[in-house]
Amino acid sequence: MLSVLISGLVTGLLYGLAGLGLVVVYRASKVMNFALGGMGALVAYLAKDLLGAGIPYWLALPICVVMGAVLGGLLELFIARPMSRQSHLSIGLATLGALLLLEGVIDWRWTTNTAVLPQFIDPAEVLHIGGLTVAWNSIFIVLVAIAATGLLVLVVDRTSFGLRMRAISAGAQTSALLGVNVRRVRMSSWMLGGAYGCLAALLVIPLTYLSPSSFTTFLLTAFAAVVLGGLTSIVGVIIGAVLFGIAFNLMSVYVDGSLLSTYTFIGVTLMLVLRPHGLFGRSEQEISEPRLSRPSRAGRSAGAAASRNRAAAASAALTGPGSLVARLPAVKYLGWVLLAIMLIAVPFVLDELSMNTAATILATFIAVLGLNVIAGFSGQASLANGAFLAIGAYTTAYLVNNGVDLFLALITAAVVGAVVGFLLGLPATRLSGIYLLLYTLMFAFAVPELIALIPAITGGADGSRLNPPGFGVVDAIPQFYLALGGAAVSAVVVMIAATTKLGRTWRAVRDSPAGAQALGYRVARVRLSSFAFGSALVGFGGGVSGVLIGQISPENYGVFVAIYALLAVVLGGSGSVFGSLLGAAFIVIVPSASAGGGIVPGEFVMGLALVLVLIFAPGGLAPLLFRLWAWLIGLVTPRGETVVPEAPVLAGSLHTDGTSVLEETEAGSGRMERTAVTADVVKPAQGTTPADLPDEDAPRALLALEGISAGYEAGLVLSDFSLEVGAGEVVTLLGANGAGKSTVLRAVSGLVPVVGGRILWQGQQIGSGKLSRVERIAHTGLGHVPEGRGIFPDLSVRENLRMGYFARGEGTGQGDDEWERVLEMFPILKERFAQRAGSLSGGQQQMLAIARALIGMPKLLMLDEPSLGLAPLVSEQVFEKLREIVAGGVSVLLVEQNAHAALELADRGYVIQRGRVAISGTADELRADSRLSESYLAVHG
Numbered sequence: 001m002l003s004v005l006i007s008g009l010v011t012g013l014l015y016g017l018a019g020l021g022l023v024v025v026y027r028a029s030k031v032m033n034f035a036l037g038g039m040g041a042l043v044a045y046l047a048k049d050l051l052g053a054g055i056p057y058w059l060a061l062p063i064c065v066v067m068g069a070v071l072g073g074l075l076e077l078f079i080a081r082p083m084s085r086q087s088h089l090s091i092g093l094a095t096l097g098a099l100l101l102l103e104g105v106i107d108w109r110w111t112t113n114t115a116v117l118p119q120f121i122d123p124a125e126v127l128h129i130g131g132l133t134v135a136w137n138s139i140f141i142v143l144v145a146i147a148a149t150g151l152l153v154l155v156v157d158r159t160s161f162g163l164r165m166r167a168i169s170a171g172a173q174t175s176a177l178l179g180v181n182v183r184r185v186r187m188s189s190w191m192l193g194g195a196y197g198c199l200a201a202l203l204v205i206p207l208t209y210l211s212p213s214s215f216t217t218f219l220l221t222a223f224a225a226v227v228l229g230g231l232t233s234i235v236g237v238i239i240g241a242v243l244f245g246i247a248f249n250l251m252s253v254y255v256d257g258s259l260l261s262t263y264t265f266i267g268v269t270l271m272l273v274l275r276p277h278g279l280f281g282r283s284e285q286e287i288s289e290p291r292l293s294r295p296s297r298a299g300r301s302a303g304a305a306a307s308r309n310r311a312a313a314a315s316a317a318l319t320g321p322g323s324l325v326a327r328l329p330a331v332k333y334l335g336w337v338l339l340a341i342m343l344i345a346v347p348f349v350l351d352e353l354s355m356n357t358a359a360t361i362l363a364t365f366i367a368v369l370g371l372n373v374i375a376g377f378s379g380q381a382s383l384a385n386g387a388f389l390a391i392g393a394y395t396t397a398y399l400v401n402n403g404v405d406l407f408l409a410l411i412t413a414a415v416v417g418a419v420v421g422f423l424l425g426l427p428a429t430r431l432s433g434i435y436l437l438l439y440t441l442m443f444a445f446a447v448p449e450l451i452a453l454i455p456a457i458t459g460g461a462d463g464s465r466l467n468p469p470g471f472g473v474v475d476a477i478p479q480f481y482l483a484l485g486g487a488a489v490s491a492v493v494v495m496i497a498a499t500t501k502l503g504r505t506w507r508a509v510r511d512s513p514a515g516a517q518a519l520g521y522r523v524a525r526v527r528l529s530s531f532a533f534g535s536a537l538v539g540f541g542g543g544v545s546g547v548l549i550g551q552i553s554p555e556n557y558g559v560f561v562a563i564y565a566l567l568a569v570v571l572g573g574s575g576s577v578f579g580s581l582l583g584a585a586f587i588v589i590v591p592s593a594s595a596g597g598g599i600v601p602g603e604f605v606m607g608l609a610l611v612l613v614l615i616f617a618p619g620g621l622a623p624l625l626f627r628l629w630a631w632l633i634g635l636v637t638p639r640g641e642t643v644v645p646e647a648p649v650l651a652g653s654l655h656t657d658g659t660s661v662l663e664e665t666e667a668g669s670g671r672m673e674r675t676a677v678t679a680d681v682v683k684p685a686q687g688t689t690p691a692d693l694p695d696e697d698a699p700r701a702l703l704a705l706e707g708i709s710a711g712y713e714a715g716l717v718l719s720d721f722s723l724e725v726g727a728g729e730v731v732t733l734l735g736a737n738g739a740g741k742s743t744v745l746r747a748v749s750g751l752v753p754v755v756g757g758r759i760l761w762q763g764q765q766i767g768s769g770k771l772s773r774v775e776r777i778a779h780t781g782l783g784h785v786p787e788g789r790g791i792f793p794d795l796s797v798r799e800n801l802r803m804g805y806f807a808r809g810e811g812t813g814q815g816d817d818e819w820e821r822v823l824e825m826f827p828i829l830k831e832r833f834a835q836r837a838g839s840l841s842g843g844q845q846q847m848l849a850i851a852r853a854l855i856g857m858p859k860l861l862m863l864d865e866p867s868l869g870l871a872p873l874v875s876e877q878v879f880e881k882l883r884e885i886v887a888g889g890v891s892v893l894l895v896e897q898n899a900h901a902a903l904e905l906a907d908r909g910y911v912i913q914r915g916r917v918a919i920s921g922t923a924d925e926l927r928a929d930s931r932l933s934e935s936y937l938a939v940h941g
């Protein structure tokens, strides 16, 4: 018993260590780095080579851990960073691509065969304590794991890096405004995660075996252990993992080892339903930050506009009013008809081998399409595809082997798929992101066990034959037409569903669950319907592909089947029927081509393709082909017959270096990019000035906005907007909701790119040279307290204040004169030093936000609606503090709804209306202006 507990402890600590590798990255980037599995295997092979070359273990181990850190850094640099504006899930999928790529590299350089990596300490070396024998290697693992965990706790809780990491986990944009270099922190986290994951791999692989995917399998279980412990607490992760390891070992010895994954699935399900944030985790509060999309890139230059004109012409040729499509509706389906004819002709033109491949593609297409309904149409990424394929195949086999007609059996497989999908979907509708992935992954692990459990029906581990009369292994042509018929029916059913209300609600829920709920949709029910619908298709596809395989067994349906299916959805195009076909063709052809003597391993090609598509064509291959098709149709359309929409042109340059400040800050992360056309036409830029050189006629103003245009993907908000703030001046910016006030402040801070005009800050142009990134702008003395205060809720008051130091471009110091002065000014904060900032009252949070900005010693303090949501008395206290700050000589740019209070404080003011300056003048002039008193002062006075 004791030895089982000890081995459980060792396993648990290793799960924990691997889990920490995942958690560190997750905390900084909200991404599950699945590539860690491949990284661990790669460094283990490297370790084997180093040991083989005579390098001692004590040296090889740290070399390989450093290598893990380097791999982590490369992943951040080449995958996470270019994708930083995409959803976390997309980046997670790209790491799956990187996993395949790394496995391909291992295949290429080393082998696909299993090997053995020796243990650090010879297993023969044991310690006898009483009657107990413990291997020294186990003691070594326990000590290393405890030391590594302790070190990480110290780093995260006590160092400046840890503080920055926790801060960006709650709000990357706000951290950047405070001067934190978000990219650098993320890079360090990926490196740290790589080192921890690879250390775990080097300790665990010697206990099992070495193969390209052995550490991935371990890591997927570690993933479960980590989520059980809770992602927010490092110690929680380790304790959760140890409990998991011990329970796992006890079960495998005392209960039924053959049902381990099933018990895990049940445990994970209960945990996710009862404690969604794990045993020791808690719901982490994040700062609500705006998603800042850029104005359309296509509109930034005349050249781009011209090419967009051509693309628009081509699209209009296909779909626009008066277009070819409008005149001849059949053209819309021309592609499908051509494809159908080609497919029907396959048996007449292709040899048997190629025909079998085509049949496999079609059967795979059905399953990929089913997953696309779940993941692409309704936005629920699932790893249970292999399990549903198995359910469909076994149902079909059982019925056919008992004399049921094949077609009836296939329909039953679809019904069983739908029912199981519905049941699985019940808890799934409450889950999203990695929690949903984990849940479906555990289900995928459990199903093969359950299949083996009922050998009377499934044939157990030996599998089951599925050779319906007329469709046996030698009947290639009927098999092909079965797959083609199944694929055609599935495609038509999905196409019809997509155009009905059902399909529209799927997409509405995918694009914005909250928005869909506000519109009256029952989100859970909609998700459940897509889960059941998609699973029915996958079950049906399982039956069809089972007929093609002939002899089915649990190994056909491992978790990699699901990973490949997800890959096919993303590669082809999520939410696209044609994309599913492309994706299916890819995952069938590439591995079989490489198995047939290809030079490059199939995993490598698939992984690389997935990564490249996700980075450069996030919509998948189908939209690209569609554009090509539209272009071809455009070519054959007689000139002058198409209606080309007026293509708007955004003239003028963005920045002198051609890049937006926003692109570099990752401020808009979490949103899928879509290329939209901006409808506004803006005036040309007024020329640019090299930022690092003093301006020729240097402005006296501290801050000068000179006819700027700026906005978002949906359209420009500011146009020809000018404003100045002099040294020591207090300027207020007034305007109605949505007028563009916050956008002005965001443009100054570099969060929103300026596409026309320029902003000069102390004579240098924002967006270029030294001022090309948000955090660098903050370092030059520009303080920005954003709308909603931007307090880090889970950091203490003291830690929030320490964040202020980053704005000076230094590390976190404390206790200097400024610190003391600020605390004197806000004594309440000193009283609440150790308290969680999220537990402060609204007024105190506002004081904290202002105090934190002051610690950064700003020359100009920009405040976005500091009185928002505060009771009048508290709001008056905030203004009292602002008066003190102004008396101290800090310039202020104040955005306020309360015009009365703002004009009392300000020297001058501007009123903004629909992105332009409507009125400007001194505070007295504005107070006397009847237009202003009608619209603001009367209401707020």
Ligand SMILES: Nc1ncnc2c1ncn2[C@@H]1O[C@H](COP(=O)(O)OP(=O)(O)OP(=O)(O)O)[C@@H](O)[C@H]1O
Binding pocket: 290, 291, 292, 293, 712, 713, 714, 717, 735, 736, 737, 738, 739, 740, 741, 742, 743, 744, 787
């Ligand atoms: N992140 C964003 N993405 C797209 N559009 C946005 C975004 N933020 C604001 N907008 C749009 O830009 C316009 C101006 O918004 P902005 O927040 O600058 O106005 P505001 O004057 O500060 O008003 P409010 O007091 O409501 O914040 C609005 O039409 C708004 O819908």
